[in-house]
Amino acid sequence: MTTYRAGRKWRPATIGRIAAAVLLLVLAGAVVPTPAAGARAVEGLAACSTDPATPKRRLRAMWVASVANIDWPSKTGLSVSAQQAEFRSWLDLAAQKNMNAVVVQIRPTADSFWPSPYEPWSQWLTGTQGVNPGYDPLAFMVSEAHARNLEFHAWFNPYRIANHDDPTRLAATHPARQNPGWRFAYGGKLYYNPGIPAVRDFIEDAVMDAVTRYDLDGVHLDDYFYPYPVSGQTIPDASTYAQHGAGFGSIHDWRRNNVNLLVKELDQLIHTAKSWVSFGVSPFGIWRNSTTDPLGSRTSGMQSYDAIYADTRLWAKQGWVDYIAPQIYWHIGYSVADYEVLTAWWSAVVKDTDVQLLIGQAAYRAGASGEDPAWQRPGELTDHLYSNRQHPEITGDIFFSAKDVRANRISGVSRLVADHYSRPALIPVHGTSAAPSSPSITSATRVSNGVSLSWQHGGSDSPTSYAIYRVDGTPAMDPCSFADARNLLETTRGTSFTDTTAAATGTYTYYVTALERLQRESAPSTGQVVTGTGPFSVVVDNGDAGFTAGSAWGTSSFSSQRNGADYRFADPVAASDLAWFRADIPSAGSYRVEVWYPANSGYNSSTPFVVATGGGNQIVNVDQRINGGQWRGLGTFALPAGSRNVVGVSRWTSTGGYVIADAVRITKL
Template sequence: MRFLADALKLPFVTALLRTVLAVLVAAALASPLHTQTALASSSHTQTAVAACATDPATPKRQLRAMWISSVANIDWPSRTGLSAAAQQAEFRAWLDLAVSKRMNAVVVQVRPTADAFWPSPYEPWSQWLTGTQGGNPGYDPLAFMVSEAHARNLEFHAWFNPYRVANHDDPSKLISTHPARQHPDWRFAYGGKLYYNPGIPEVRDFIEDAIMDAVSRYDVDGVHLDDYFYPYPVSGQSIPDAATFDRYGGSFTDVGDWRRNNVNLLVRELDQRIHTAKPHVSFGISPFGIWRNAGTDPLGSRTSGLQSYDAIYADSRQWVKQGWVDYLAPQIYWHIGFSTAGYEVLTAWWSEQVRGTGVQLVIGQAAYRAGASGQDAEWQDPAELSDHLHDNRQHPEIAGDVYFSAKDVKADRIGAFTRVLNAHYAKPALLPARGSAAAPGTPSITAATRGSSGVQLSWSGSGTSYAVYRVDGTPTTADPCFFADARNLIKTTRQTTFTDTTAAAGTAYTYYVTALNRTHQESGPSAGRAVTGSSSGGFSVVIDNAGGGFAAGSAWGTSTYSTQLYGADYRFAEPVAASDPAWFRAAVPSAGSYRVEVWYPANSGYNSATPYIVAASGGNRTVTVDQRTGGGAWRDLGTFTLAAGTYDVVGVSRWTSTTGYVIADAVRITKL
């Protein structure tokens, strides 16, 4: 009963709080002393925004990225020997895929095997470009990739493999000018591959110099190392570095401690050199998901798998505790409940490690396993990957996810990534802020006009990028809660113009723009610019469950419990393996393309896969919606071709295998 009593008090408290917050923001925007003060930098406003009710399904800040792997042509280029134009077209397509999945960063492998995807004075052109190591591709891929990523407002993290020289162990196959041939004492063979020896100081200096050449010459946003440090163990083989240990071991008596120190030196020195050269560049590593098991070390995780601390000499916990990285992206490539290394066990453990350190935690996700043959049964469940992000919501330390790899995001086997997109990426997200730089000045919207293609906006400002927010109606003040999460965020861009093609004809909106700097500190919102409904007679209709266009069977109950309802009430029903949809009927004026949106109150006890049926031309189409989150706002089902006439256009089906009430509240249909 305590919960019910609190819920009954909530609308009054929320209304009072928002009135106070609106006054605070209005005063800040009106005062000349505050026109250049960032909303996020105001302690009063920070407190205000923190008091807003936010939706975990639409986080304001979240890193969303995918690895684009070049080694062995896993992702890009798709094969060697493509023309420059073909390579560029392929890469643009990968970036467009990232944008379509509402990602905000890409992690691109630019030094896969001691070679380069740029004209490096240290190492040869990569064989994965032309098929021949040292072969000039005819353009500068790194300059091209960074430019194209930034044109789409995607962060570009340059991914370097530090020690791997070749995926074979024959030095004669390397180009004659390769440093590993010119310095044979720098390398060793192990497990059928060639590696630089991490224990040699000159090798460490060389690797750092090669990486820093890219950092200093190109406008990269991040430097990223993967999980390959000392080679993964091969049965029956020992790393041939005994002579190196004798020469450089110094006071170390244990070769394992010495090897870990060699890796630590590389990490610490790279961190220092990167931030000395370019303080805004982020440095991150994606280590193997297990540091140590609790059975070996009480500081370790409740797992029983390979220990990267012992097996590949990667002391990833130390990097966090010492602050040698800006972010860590452990590759937690196991399913929830896996007895050896459960996903939920490791997210909890890593969250504990970064807590209070200032190091951001993002999770390496195994998109390659979802729906793939030969994987555990759990990975054949379309919800597994999405459930990982539901688990992430339990840990505020988790700042986002990176997916391996691009081709698996594109493949979307069993619809696993579509589940992620619908349940977690329905809205854009700003990148997590880094450091403590001052936010840019508040921008100013200079024009907002409705045209045949949507609402055209333009603004002026001093940001590296901008965020565009859209609120239904014409509020007189900017409620801080408009900006507390991403439910009103419709675009991030590096341009100062944007056309909102999703603006419904006949609907009034108010737009706000904020500015962000290179490390993603956000300014206060611009003054709102209202746009009235179309005067051209554009068609848009809302059908509420309480209106004459709604019909449902006797199994559908009526409720007013949730404050997120549309209108006076909403309808609910238990799921059942039978056809008993609630229908929303509309008079469609003419055949054509229509955007269909739905409104429902959300609750953790509601259904995670509610089927919405759209009676589109050519046959019904079904879209599933997770009604546990994302409520109290219009949710876009997509664009559909509808026939003219009066008929049942949208239905809410009870036929779902998941538990929890299915909800029918309101539908909005807009002609495009």
């Protein structure tokens, strides 16, 4: 046994919701100079109006699965540079979608993605178990994730040894081969026997080796505990029960206790070694059905309590996990296991505990061939997150898996991102700690591509990351500006940032806050004002965050006349179904509006462009068969100030051919 086992102790109970409220009070109190003003700020903060579409804190993550090369590496035997390039692309995808964490499988089949003294190198790296890949993947992955300020949660499968039942195919040094009494075969696979105390100690040691040696943000267990049932087969652990099951009324209670001990002891070990590391489990979505147990959910599916001996409700009630992320991989209205029934049930389970609730989302089902018709609806995933807003206990989502996030079938993921991930979000607060002191902005200057900011942190504490906020104009500091993410630009582990979204004519006030390992946030820095220069002009491309369109709008890069990487197209119909270009208009006045589109003889001869003016919508019809690949003026319009949809492209036209939405340019006169 390793030395960290000595003196195990329970970690302090977390106070996430209380701490979040305290943070807001500190934020308000720290930014006003007098008690009277401070009181007003606190009162104002309580009345802050927040937008549920731009929450301040959510954990947003995707699973990156390594077993069977599901996500990464895409195949075995890739060169070091190819493996690393692939992984960077997954992180870039997560950052592009405004996610803030990745959950990466580093112990898929009782082997490892780091030089573990306990288990051999994973076969999913080189194709042969035990062969060194030529670098330390875990050190690389953690470093690259943190460079993008993504939390890295290390995903461990506790008991699975192999997806086959032939121990001779394991590396000669594999502990399961050297200790045949530790394993059993079931359903064509090999598993460690959870009922053997030495096995539990060994698994904990293997996990803790990664925890103590690497800068992990989280430890994550999946849903595989005892094997999922196989018809006609019995788990071969009767002799183990006879040896270790004294005091239990049944083998089933004993099996559940074996898993309980693993979860409880890992919780203790992790937080004794590193109090800031989150410990979470992503179980099967159903604990028990209410027809079996009155405490269960109104469902009729497999019960993890009985089938795989995972008493997940107990873990949450006892606080043995920091977060629980049930895999609710069913659609809204599914009779066996309704998504909304289960999110409500799990919300009730964690209510009044310190355990955070994340939802495991089935990105792999959206638009996939052979799935239920409900999963062919482009809005199914986004509707899940709309439903989540009814439950304040839900603090985020994890999507399975990375390749399905990238595939974006039926535009299900892009629609979800547009509806819910339009702004960055901070990680939810966990654990107990003090907020760091405020940073100070040392430089805020206009540069060719935006506004360059630098800051420093003069306190004795050491923040992990920083959040950058931008408020339009030069208003007095208002705590409500920080109550949600509407003004949050970015988070970073560096001390500089360039705001490339800043309009040349815009006047802005910037603030920076500091965050520590448990995600408590400092009061904001003193605001720094950057004034605008030159005439206001903004270009909004269909690939920008300011563009939105329904599922009927396809994406193409066919024409070389396009603006940017691609453009959007749709068939004409007797319905508007507008694709909108949103812009932040700095002040009311006259603006020239221009559009860019690729031209083609097969495109529409009378595409309706809708300009939302101060006096109502005005429509300009454009022949998109000609004059493409350049800016074409729609006219001069009186536009009100504010961030809103300014130019739309309608599908409601009586002429044939695709209507095209590519880019718009708006310039103040």
